[in-house]
Amino acid sequence: MPYDPSAFPPFAVTVDLVVLTVRRHALCALAVRRGEQPFQGRWALPGGFVREDEDLAAAAARELVEETGLLAHDPTLPAPPNGAHLEQLATYGDPERDPRMRVVSVAHLALAPDLPAPRAGGDANSARWAPVESLLDQENAYGREIGHGEPLAFDHDRILADGVERARSKIEYSSLATAFCPGEFTVGELRRVYEAVWGVALDPRNFHRKVTGTPGFLVPTGGTTTRQGGRPAQLFRAGGATVLNPPMLRPDV
Amino acid sequence: MPYDPSAFPPFAVTVDLVVLTVRRHALCALAVRRGEQPFQGRWALPGGFVREDEDLAAAAARELVEETGLLAHDPTLPAPPNGAHLEQLATYGDPERDPRMRVVSVAHLALAPDLPAPRAGGDANSARWAPVESLLDQENAYGREIGHGEPLAFDHDRILADGVERARSKIEYSSLATAFCPGEFTVGELRRVYEAVWGVALDPRNFHRKVTGTPGFLVPTGGTTTRQGGRPAQLFRAGGATVLNPPMLRPDV
DNA sequence: GCAAAAGTGTTGTAACTACACCCATGA
DNA sequence: TCATGGGTGTAGTTACAACACTTTTGC
Known part of the structure; x- marks a missing residue:
């Protein structure tokens, strides 16, 4: 019994990842450089479309492997050695958040041990770890390596801030x-x-x-x-x- | 610059509400009876499609007013008197969760003071407060007023359980x-x-x-x-x- | 007076902060 | 030998559970 598609508005659904790690005594997040419009050339969180028959958690785990090579584990269990913790963070659906069309993004939070290096097709210029402080602090942004004061693409600054806040409070308890x-x-x-x-x-x-x-x-x-x-x-x-x-x-x- | 719709699968996006209140010394949730297929006649959480140009929080607030008459307030502020607290809970997107089509539901949690009575077009048989224990406890389900042991429609049992758990832990801190x-x-x-x-x-x-x-x-x-x-x-x-x-x-x- | 619910005092204990102190290695 | 980080001991403090106890109403 398929539905009449005119009865509801169609949405695109994506997953975005806040991948955090600790490097050189600083909390860092994975950022990728956008190769296409909109926000071409800007830093963004890794992510992508959810596939036709894919669960949200599966889509997030797939993106995590593609970007870092890390396997995700059941978030209800304690994190096993050398795997990443992955959990759903929140969902962002402002009608204006993507200028092209209506996109709802289900953000996920991943916590990873320190890795050799990120991989995004081996291109070192298109993916890297950046201290969250430099990504988020747009006031003191001059002179830093990444972003140079530019905010992240889309609403990714807010997603990153929410992910960092979740991590900070969750390690308490x-x-x-x-x-x-x-x-x-x-x-x-x-x-x-x-x-x-x-x-x-x-x-x-x-x-x-x-x-x-x-x-x-x-x-x-x-x-x-x-x-x-x-x-x-x-x-x-x-x-x-x-x-x-x-x-x-x-x-x- | 509209997107090529064939480049991504289209989803329907809904909001579902876990509305909790305390009545007669019991934690109760709002349940509505489904009038159509699938799960026709079964109890479910209130909810509906997100509109074309509507934010997720706005859709949840609209559904809350439609079902209870309650106004929602900014979740970053303390709950004002006689308004409901409303916050995003989690998003559910199993490909099989709706037999008709691919639906992603952004569940929200609302906490309300004890109300005179629910309203769903004034039909007392189609919306009511039920103790969460009786809705969730499918083991000891005989003899209870609502559900009679039947699970809620879709994956609403899981959503309700997640909402109750969120409320239980959140009033701690x-x-x-x-x-x-x-x-x-x-x-x-x-x-x-x-x-x-x-x-x-x-x-x-x-x-x-x-x-x-x-x-x-x-x-x-x-x-x-x-x-x-x-x-x-x-x-x-x-x-x-x-x-x-x-x-x-x-x-x- | 009596029941019922509101509110205060007290005591022992768990868990924290702050700091002094000792231990085992590499250079 | 000294610097460096690992690990233990101890005292003062806070916040809690578990009570006994007093207060103010309705009936």
Whole structure:
């Protein structure tokens, strides 16, 4: 029983991705350069049309693989090592958001460990990691490498800001911060993730007690490493816990 | 520069509403009876197609007025008296979710104070408030007034469950519970909202200290009431605070 | 007076902040 | 030996649960 297409307005549906990672102690997002109109040459979030018989989550996972090579995992489970966490963020459907036509975009948020380099057909000029601060802060935009003060294409500034805010609040009460870490990591490396995402300094001693004392958050692998220098640190991997109770406390706010 | 319509698959886009309220000490959702195929005669969430030049939030607000007469307010502000809180919930786009065609539904969550009665063209048999427990609990479904064990139409069971979960967690750390209350209310009435939404009993004495001690949550109006019996209680209205810090603590969980 | 709901006081405990201090490695 | 980061101990504080207890109304 197909519907009369004149009974409802047709929409295009896309997925856009906010892919976040922590590089060199800064929270970074994946940006791609647009090759076509509109906003040709401007930076944008990766994304694309949802296919005819494709679920929204499947479309987001497909785009994620195309842009980063990362596999996504079930968001109800804790992030496994070296896979990305992927979850739906929000949907944006302002009638004016795309000048060509009516497009509704279902934005997704992905959290990834630090990667060698982005890939977008191997073209280094068309995809890169940029600190979210430089992408979003249009006031102090002069002299920065990406964007040069230009906003992102479409409403992607707002989508990126929403994704960053979601990540910042979600690592408070969930174990999601481990999705930014490689398969095995130290407490110090996890702390630097929190510091980069929140933009604050945390007391290393209290942080250590807190995360090792929360049941199911971290499980020791038995190994140690000195890759950060100093005294050898225990290696951990993410435990089964997905929700942190009590939560990590973000200073001030 | 219109787009080539053959370059992307056309979708229908709808908004569906999870409208929650507290009646007779139970968390209730608005359900409407479907008058047409598919799922004719089954209960469903209210909703409808997004119009040609309509924003998603505007479509949700329009549906809310049509079904309840309630005006929606800016979700970034605290809920004003006798208006509904409305926020985007999530988007559902399984290719099989509507047997007729490809439909993507942007679900919204609305929280409303107790209303006289729902209105759907004045037809009392086609729209009503039902306890969410009876709508969702398909195990113990015998003997209940609505649904009689039948799931809701489409994937509305899942949408309703997601909306209820959102409401349950959001009243922990925001002042949203006041959206379930009339313009002026007592601490005891607010406590009964929490008890109904969470399905737990709270200590009235600690609750009172907690909510009156959180700056900006409640502001006294000066009046008192004895409508609940017993000693006269102070009347309050919602304060300017939208985020509760420290949060209300939900027992167990 | 009695029931019912509002509101206050108190005590023990969990969990946090802030900081002093020690440990194990590489250079 | 020193610098560097890893990890433990301890004291003061906040916020909470779990009560006992008092207050003010309607009946």
